[in-house]
Amino acid sequence: MTLHPILAALRKHKAGVVLIALQIALTLAIVCNAIFIIQQRVDMVRRPTGLNEDNLFLVTQQWVDAPDGDNPAGLEKLDSMQQADLATLRNLPDVASVSPIRSLPLLLSGSVGGVALKPLQQKAMVDANFFYGDEHMLSTLGLRLVAGRDFTAADVKHKGFRDDSEPVLTIITKSLADRLFPHGDAVGKVIYFDSSSTPTTVVGVVARLQSPVDPGENALAWNSVMFPVRQDANFARYVLRAKPGRLVQAMNAVTPALYAANPMRVLDDRSVRSFADIRARAYRADVGMAILMSVICLILLAVTAAGIVGLTSFWVGQRRRQIGVRRALGARKVDILHYFQLENLLIAGIGAVIGILLAVGLNLWLITRFEMDRMPVIYVAVGVLAVLALGQAAVFVPARRASNVPPVVATHAA
Amino acid sequence: MFGYYLELALRSLKRSPGLTVLMVLAIGFGVAASMTTYAVFRGVSGDPIPWKSSKLFVPRIDMWGPSDSGHVGEPPDALDYTDAMALMRDHRAKLQSAIYLIAPSVIPTGAGRSPIPVDGYAVYGEFFPMLDVPFLYGSGWSADEDAHQAAVAVIGDKLNQQVFGGGNSVGKTIDIEGKDYRVIGVLADWNPQPIFYDVLDTGGYGGGDGPGIFVPFQRALAVNMANSGVNLCRAEPTESGFVGLQHSNCIWIAFMAELDGAGAVQSYRQYLDDYAREQQAAGRFSWSPNNRLFDVPAYLEHEHVVPSDTKVSLLVALGLLIVCLVNTVGLLLAKFLRRSGEIGVRRALGASRRAIYAQFLTEAGMIGAGGGVLGLVLTGVGVLGVGVVLPARLADLARIDPSLLMLTVLVAVVATMLAGLYPTFRASRVQPAWQLKTN
16 A cells, blocks of 8 residues: 555645644653652562561560669660560560661661771761661671671670761671772771771671662762661660561560560560561662652553544545445455555654654753753653554554445535 | 634534543642642642741750761751740740740540640740740740749630540640649631641641640649650760750750741841850850841741642642643644534634634634543542552641632643643634635
8 A cells, every 4th residue: 555645645735734642742742750759659669678578577665764864874784674575585485586686777877987908998888778776687687698607796896876886796788898899809898987997897898788768879879888886765666577477476476575674664566576567668669659650651651542543433424425435445354444544653753753852852851950860862762552453443443443434425416 | 703613612622522632631630740749749838827927936956066077067856945035035026935846645634534645835925926826725924924934824725625525625634644734725726737837846746636735834844744755865874864855955846936026136136146156255155146037937847847749749740731731732733633624614613813813712722621620639639649649647637628729720721721821823714715625
C-alpha cells in the first residue's frame, strides 16, 4: 500500500492529526520521564541495607528518674541497668541474640562524624555513620565480615552518651575501607575520628552497612563504622534477632519482660518495632510518590488511547461512503483495516519524533531544576515503542468497524 | 437564549453518549489528578505564618569557617551556644528567642500512672508573642522569669488533658523530669507546618499535636535538660556531657528574630557583621564575616523544606491535565464538525457567528461542568488515597476545603471552555451555503 492516499486524506484533517500527534508527543515525554523517576525510586527502595533483615527488631526505651550520665557514679548505675536489660532480653525464649545499639540503618536518626588518616586534621577526609554496640552486634545484625575479625567481649567498653572520646577499635564497611585504603589492606591500619589525636585501629571490614541517617543515595550512604562501645544514657536501644519464625512472639514478650525487670521506664506502642516496619517507614514517601506517579501515568495512557479511539471513530464515520467505494472497487476488508492502522502509525510516528525531543528537553530541564539524573536512552526507546503500540491498540476497534463497512454503502446517497 | 442553548447542548450530548462520557472522564481524571497533587503541594509549601512571615528572620553566622567540608561557602544550619547567647544578650531585634528541642518525661500525679514522654522546646519568653502562639489559658513568661531561670512551663492542650484532665490548669504544679514547675500557660491547638522555627530537627514537618511543652531556656540549661535534637560538630567537644556541648562550637540552637521594616533588617545585618568582625578581631574566627539573614519564606526555600518530589509530581499532574485538554480539543472538534449541517441550517436561518459561539461554548462548558463534578468526586478519593500512600506528616497537610472544591470546578469549566474555543471557531466558520448544498 502506498502512503500517498493516506497523506492526501490527512491533509484534509490537519487539526485532528496535529492534536493526536501532540497528545502522543506529550504523553511520551511525560510518561518516560515519570517511569524513569519511578524506576529510580524502586531501585533505591530495593537496595539491601547489609543486615539480615528477617526476624530483626528494635527496642527503644527510656528510664524515668535515670541517674545523671555525666558523672562517674551515675554512669556506672546506667550501665548496670543496661546490662540487666540485656540479660533479661537474652533470656527470652524466642530471642536468638541481642546487642545494645545506637541506631539502625533507615531509622532516620543516628550519629555522623568525620574520618581522617592523620591525627588532628581539621578537615575530615570523609564522613561516616557511627554505630555503637557490643560483641553481639555483628552477629545480631547479620553483617558479613569480609576481612579481619569480629569484636570480642574483651574489646567492649562503655561510656556516656555524650562522651566523645574516641574508641580504640573499629570495624568499618568495605565502601569506607576502599575509600581510605585503596590497596585493600585496611585491617590493622590506624584512623582518626572527628579531628582527634586518638588513634583507632581497624580490626575488621564488613561488606555493607547502610546509613541510619539519610536513606537517599549520597556520599554517606555506605560509609559506616562500628565501635565496641555500650553507650549509657537515660534511654537505651536494643537490637534483637528472634528465632526463625518467632518474630511476633519475641516482639510481644519484650515489653512485659522489661517492665517486670524494672518498672521505672517508658515504653510506648512505638517502642518495639520490626525492621520491616522501620524499612517501610523510611521509604514510605518514595514508595508513595512512585505509586502516585504510576497512577498518573496510567490515567495519561488511558486518556490518550481514548482520544485516539474517539477521533478515529469520528473519521471512520465521516468516511463511510469513501470506504464503501473502495470496497466496491475491490479493496478487501484487511486493506481497509491496514489503511487505518498505517494512518495511525504515521501520526503516532510523527508524535513520537516530537515526543523524543520533548522527553529529552523535559529531562534536561528536570536535571537543572531538580538535580535529577540523566535519563538513559532505553527509557525513550521503550516509551516510543509503547506509544506506537498504544496507538495501534486504540485504533484497532474503530479500524475494524471501518473494515466492516459493506461495499453497498457506496451506492447510498450521501 | 442561554436556556435554549443548554437544551441544545444536552440533546447533542445525549446523541453521542460514548464521546460525551469520554470527554467527561478525561476532564474529570485530569482535573482530579492535578487537584490532588496540588492539594499536597499547597499543604507542604504553605506559608506557616502568612501574616508575619516577612517580619520573622533566621540569622546564620559562619563559626566554622571556609575549611568546613560540608558547606560550600554557606554558614552552618544552626547556631552554637556562644553565638546564640551573644545574640540574646545584645538583644538587637524587637523580639527574639534561641530555641532547642527537649524531650523530657512528665510524671503525672497519682499512683500507678506511667510517665509521659513529651517533645517540646526550651525557648525565651518572647518566643510566644513573636510567633503569635495562641493560648487557651494564661500566657508565656516574662523576661524577668527568663533571667531568674523560673521553674515555669507552658504546656500543650494534649498534655493538659493527660495530666490534669483539661480545664484551666494555670497555677497548677507539673512534675518534669522529677522537678516541679508551675504551669503558666496552656496552648490552644498550635502546630504550624512547615515547622519554620525548627527545621534542623524536624526537617520541616511533624505529625501529631505539635510541641507539648515549653520551658524557659536558661532554666532548661540550669537543670541540665539536654538537647534532644540534632547537634552537628566539626570538632569534638573538649568536655563531655551537655555542658561540654555548650562549651563547644557544635551547632544545635535554632534562632528567630522579629524585625519590623527594612531599616531594622539592614541594621540587624550590620550588627551580625559587626559581631563577626569582633569575633575575628578576638581571634575566634580566622575569616571575614560570612553571615546570612533569611526571612521565613527565604529560609524555607534555602533549607529545601518543600520536597522536590511534590513539585515534580505536580508538574507531571499538570502535564496530564494538558494532555486531557488537547484530547478534549480533538474530541470537541470531531463532535462540532460532525454537526456542520446543523450549523449551516442555523446560519442560513440568520444565526450570527456570535450565536454559534454561544451555543457551542455552552456545550463545552457543560462538558466542563460534568468533568468538574466527576473531578470533585475523584479529587476527594485522591486526597483520601494520598493518606494511604504518603507519610502521615505530608498527607495530613493535604486537605479538602471549599476553596479547593471551587477551584476544581472552576479549572474544569474554564479549561474545557478554553479547549472548546478552537473547535467553536472552526464551527462558526462553517459556510452555510456549502453545507446546504451538499446535504
